[in-house]
Amino acid sequence: MKQKTYYSFFILLIIILGCSKEESESSDNNSNLTLNLSSIFSNSYSANLGYDYSSNAENVKLIWNITNEVDLNNKIGEKNITTNNSDITINNLEQNQTYFFRLTGNSNNQTYYSEIVTINTSEIEITFNNQILSSIFTNGGGLKKIIKRNDGYLLFTTELVELYNTGIRVSKTDNQLNLLWTFVIDETNDAENLSGVFELNNDEYIAIAHKFSYTNFGLYNNEVYGFKFNNSGNLIWNNDYSANNVDANTHFDLIVPFSSKSNDLKVLFKSDSTYYASGGSYYRELHLNPNGQIISNSIIGSTSDYQFQTIAYSNNGSKYNYGGIDILPNDGLFTLDGMLQKFDPSNNLLLDNSYGNYGADDYIHKILIADDGKITMIGKNGHENGFDGESRWVLQTDENDGEIIWDFKESRNNFLYQGRDLTLDEDGNYLSLFFDIYYPNSHVYNLATLIKSDSDGNIIWKFVDGEDFNDDSFSPVKVFREGNEYLIFGIKDGSYLWLKKIKVD
Secondary structure, three states: OHHHHHHHHHHHHHHHHHHHHHHHHHHHHHHOOOEEEEEEEEOOOOEEEEEEEOOOOEEEEEEEEOOOOOEOOEOOEEEEOOOOOEEEEEOOOOOOOEEEEEEEEEEOOEEEEOOOEEEEOOOOEEEEEEEOOOOOEOOOOEEEEEEEEOOEEEEEEEEEEEOOEEEEEEEEEOOOOOEEEEEEEOOOOOOEEEEEEEEOOOOEEEEEEEEEEEOOOOOEEEEEEEEEEEOOOOEEEEEEOOOOOOOOOOEEEEEOOEEEOOOOEEEEEEEOOOOOOOOOOEEEEEEEOOOOOEEEEEEEEEOOOOOOOEEEEOOOOOEEEEEEEOOOOOOOOOOOEEEEEEEOOOOOEEEEEEEOOOOOOOEEEEEEEOOOOOEEEEEEEOOOEOOEOOEEEEEEEOOOOOOEEEEEEEEOOOEEEEEEEEEEOOOOOEEEEEEEEEOOOOOOEEEEEEEEEOOOOOEEEEEEEOOOOOOOOEEEEEEEEEOOEEEEEEEEOOOEEEEEEEEOO
């Protein structure tokens, strides 16, 4: 009987010890966390990393730094991880930079880290940086517009024909930027400037411009005209759209700068009371046919009621007015907020929004109207104190209410920013081109910055052309993408047509 009791006690002891061992192993599993991280690829602006982690991990994040001391207290970036056994891409990394990445996660109130993965980014390569069309000098004029065609490029420049006399030059190149033809429109002995171009469906174009000239009586005229030409460089017609005037009178017709996706050929004038007996200045809108004849001529209203600055006609005939507006006109200061207005084809106001720091000198320089109704804009977010605090600004708004969907800003002290071009590439990403001006007092210099961002406003990469305190005066105007190369056209030293081409792998 005693032997049986010992045997039962021994069995019970084995069961108890077995249960204790299972609980210990389970506790060990909860306290041990596996975090694995590996490099898949990297290039000049991004890194792709693969990862996996234990199923009991919580609050898993990827963190990184530019030193090998990388933890939750020493990092320059982080991204939450929600899907196990996958990969992740981090964009907007600097060129020629070493980065140190780690996974981190929690279990049982303890923090765990993976091994450090080191990644070196490469460099965005400048494949071309030189003058183009060396026979053409703007002489202090400017590169006003570039149109990319399947067979080459159309360039519109203004140039000094003679002292105090500027003309408009139109030039056509092939895809290798060899000059095919060029001609100059010089309507007066004084100043002329391009305001916009209609691209017709039959390889023909209508350019709208204004001309300034002095009368025989020492007064002056501002007048609007247009000219039509084809892809072979043949001038088809040249029409004056200002009213017939007597030389003794002063006429003030200014064209509002515009771009157009619409099949309706409409242009907006700012005209003085020469044409209207009631006095004051007015906005009038001309509707043209492809032969340059006026279909309709309507008065929109007084310049005291409207402030048209730059117009974008959409493909449905609506027009968008953008720029800057003084929302505090009675404070004794002239400061602007960014402005966006929308009008239907009958000129009814549908949208009237301002953006910025409530009078801190904000401005919208370019807009892009998408087919889905979203409006993307670039400009500057103004400064509060001197030059400190001004930012380059990219934002997207809803077409119906104008509310901001997303935006991002970047700034450096003592810099001013001008948005020069905004376009959408074939992958649905935005290309935003900026002119950055360092201007506290001296040494004044400038930089060209190209930012690529996705449809949600996340920066993919950024290219800054030029070093601080450089003497290379390059003013960017337009950007095009060709595969993995990006062509930045501009003006060098105020006179030379220039191209910078970068390769982004």
